[in-house]
Amino acid sequence: MASQQNNKPQTAAESITPRATDYGQWYLDIVKRAELADHSSVRGCMVIKPHGYAIWEKLQRELDDRFKATGHVNAYFPLFIPLSLLAKEEEHAAGFAKECAVVTHYRLKSMDGKVDVDPESKLEEPLVVRPTSETIIWEQYRNWIQSYRDLPLLINQWANVVRWEMRTRLFLRTAEFLWQEGHTAHATEAEAREEVARMLEVYADVAENVMGVPVIRGHKTEGERFAGALDTQSIEGMMQDGKALQMGTSHYLGQNFAKSADVKFLNQNGQLEYVYATSWGVSTRLVGALIMTHSDDNGLILPPKLAPIHIAIVPIYKTPDEQARTTAEAQAVAAELRQQGWAVKVDDREGLQPGAKYYEWERKGVPIRIEIGPRDLEKGSLCVVRRFVIEQPGETEPELRRRKKQFLPRAEAIAQMPALMDTLQKELLERARIRRDQRTRIIDTLEDYEAFFREGGGFAWVHWAGTGADEDTMAKRYETSIRCIPFADQIPEAGRGPGACILTGQPSPQRVLMAKAY
RNA sequence: CGAGGCGUAGCGCAGGCUGGUAGCGCGUCAGCUUUGGGAGCUGAAAGUCGUGGGUUCAAAUCCCACCGCCUCGACCA
Numbered sequence: 398m399a400s401q402q403n404n405k406p407q408t409a410a411e412s413i414t415p416r417a418t419d420y421g422q423w424y425l426d427i428v429k430r431a432e433l434a435d436h437s438s439v440r441g442c443m444v445i446k447p448h449g450y451a452i453w454e455k456l457q458r459e460l461d462d463r464f465k466a467t468g469h470v471n472a473y474f475p476l477f478i479p480l481s482l483l484a485k486e487e488e489h490a491a492g493f494a495k496e497c498a499v500v501t502h503y504r505l506k507s508m509d510g511k512v513d514v515d516p517e518s519k520l521e522e523p524l525v526v527r528p529t530s531e532t533i534i535w536e537q538y539r540n541w542i543q544s545y546r547d548l549p550l551l552i553n554q555w556a557n558v559v560r561w562e563m564r565t566r567l568f569l570r571t572a573e574f575l576w577q578e579g580h581t582a583h584a585t586e587a588e589a590r591e592e593v594a595r596m597l598e599v600y601a602d603v604a605e606n607v608m609g610v611p612v613i614r615g616h617k618t619e620g621e622r623f624a625g626a627l628d629t630q631s632i633e634g635m636m637q638d639g640k641a642l643q644m645g646t647s648h649y650l651g652q653n654f655a656k657s658a659d660v661k662f663l664n665q666n667g668q669l670e671y672v673y674a675t676s677w678g679v680s681t682r683l684v685g686a687l688i689m690t691h692s693d694d695n696g697l698i699l700p701p702k703l704a705p706i707h708i709a710i711v712p713i714y715k716t717p718d719e720q721a722r723t724t725a726e727a728q729a730v731a732a733e734l735r736q737q738g739w740a741v742k743v744d745d746r747e748g749l750q751p752g753a754k755y756y757e758w759e760r761k762g763v764p765i766r767i768e769i770g771p772r773d774l775e776k777g778s779l780c781v782v783r784r785f786v787i788e789q790p791g792e793t794e795p796e797l798r799r800r801k802k803q804f805l806p807r808a809e810a811i812a813q814m815p816a817l818m819d820t821l822q823k824e825l826l827e828r829a830r831i832r833r834d835q836r837t838r839i840i841d842t843l844e845d846y847e848a849f850f851r852e853g854g855g856f857a858w859v860h861w862a863g864t865g866a867d868e869d870t871m872a873k874r875y876e877t878s879i880r881c882i883p884f885a886d887q888i889p890e891a892g893r894g895p896g897a898c899i900l901t902g903q904p905s906p907q908r909v910l911m912a913k914a915y
Numbered sequence: 916c917g918a919g920g921c922g923u924a925g926c927g928c929a930g931g932c933u934g935g936u937a938g939c940g941c942g943u944c945a946g947c948u949u950u951g952g953g954a955g956c957u958g959a960a961a962g963u964c965g966u967g968g969g970u971u972c973a974a975a976u977c978c979c980a981c982c983g984c985c986u987c988g989a990c991c992a
Binding site: 421422425436437438439440495496529558560562563564569570574576623631642643644645646678679680682711713714715719720747748749750751752753754755756757768770771772773780798915 | 950
């Protein structure tokens with residue numbers, strides 16, 4: 398292994414820091430080396446590169462299809478929110494106050510070759526760059542909603558938002574990010590609450606069945622709730638370092654925004670009533686979750702459902718004649734695979750050795766690679782290589798590599814591609830679930846709790862009956878927080894039922910999910 | 916905002932203390948040999964040294980100011 402690495406001309410730019418060495422650096426290396434995103438010259442803002450954006454586009458499609466299937470339509474609202482409008486819902490405004498970018502002028506002027514803000518162009522009222530759109534949307538909803546016949550109003554928006562974060566990380570937390578925000582209005586509380594649950598389940602479905610990331614569904618504690626919400630539900634995933642990542646939220650807003658924006662409707666009894674609201678969103682953070690859940694020390698690993706390129710075909714040759722024949726075969730195989738609907742890349746670049754191409758496609762997360770050499774032409778076979786396998790305990794790198802490769806008769810390899818992709822999609826979820834469960838514990842004492850998080854940590858299921866101040870205590874002592882108060886069926890069977898709070902000893906009806914978090 | 920680091924060729928960096936022709940690796944371009952896990956040789960092109968000022972005969976290098984980004988801490992999806 399060591400001697401092998403000596404043969405590789407690895408420069409700093411080419412290498413990926415192993416996860417075990419520095420997980421944070423590994424993540425940054427993957428983002429960079431898989432060409433997903435770059436830092437920009439604007440603090441905290443990122444440039445999403447084509448490969449990264451293609452993944453986001455696929456995610457968008459999966460989500461958008463589900464939004465449409467559940468009766469929603471898309472619309473677009475302004476980037477700017479008048480300050481007075483944002484301030485209308487007090488709790489909401491206070492929640493976002495510390496991270497708002499504000500536009501105060503509308504003009505520049507050029508003086509002595511220098512361009513600067515024209516002090517005479519000061520806006521009468523500052524405009525807040527939306528950190529989220531509840532206020533400006535509800536301002537409109539007032540005009541759109543008069544009677545119960547106008548309800549439910551089910552609208553989604555795809556947009557960018559800005560939250561002036563102190564500290565940023567590519568995809569996981571950037572000052573500007575892309576997301577979708579659903580904003581719905583309902584005639585009854587029950588219907589609104591149903592909507593909240595429905596959309597959380599849409600998110601969970603995409604996380605698990607599209608991204609291959611298993612998630613825990615639950616409620617946020619009061620302290621972690623969305624500013625202005627009565628209930629915030631979230632899905633929580635576990636990254637490979639054992640930390641939790643909130644991957645999506647769905648909020649029941651009650652009548653808070655309807656009241657502050659004065660949105661009433663005439664119900665079937667002819668009475669005026671405030672409408673009930675929900676909002677829900679996921680962001681480009683999901684791309685970060687995808688990376689941190691599946692990727693390895695060789696680069697990105699993508700589930701077939703989100704891979705911009707499904708299959709890379711590398712022709713192998715020595716002579717011009719072999720080059721012509723293997724490349725022609727690669728094109729022919731590609732054409733057949735495209736018939737099945739796969740995005741196929743034939744890597745016929747000259748001057749690169751096959752090994753270099755293998756590494757590149759692995760780095761970029763392409764699920765399947767097919768190698769076609771002269772021997773395959775003779776035998777009528779294809780060498781099909783999976784990007785990953787589920788690791789067995791104690792398995793060495795060469796063994797892993799061998800287990801990824803498969804030599805199959807040409808027709809069989811092609812015919813089995815849909816099943817193989819399906820297997821990869823499922824195994825990715827399975828692999829993530831195994832990893833998560835290995836780092837999940839049911840814990841009843843603070844001693845065990847401390848030891849668990851001292852030794853790497855993960856998800857801890859503990860009984861809880863503490864206050865907000867008690868939550869702070871746990872945060873200070875262990876750097877952990879309540880990720881969610883799970884729905885009952887999300888708790889492992891061995892951990893169900895009532896018990897005593899791990900901190901206070903008070904009776905607790907059920908366990909909560911505790912972890913360190915991003 | 917606090918603490919560190921960085922800014923020099925497309926990318927990654929050295930040089931800076933001790934001022935004096937702008938350097939290395941990768942990539943790019945051309946040619947030949949290679950090609951089943953990161954190719955080799957030969958030749959070539961390519962840089963306002965973050966910005967502004969100062970010291971000096973002379974500044975990437977010393978001084979002052981500014982700008983920007985990254986990493987780590989206090990806030991958050």
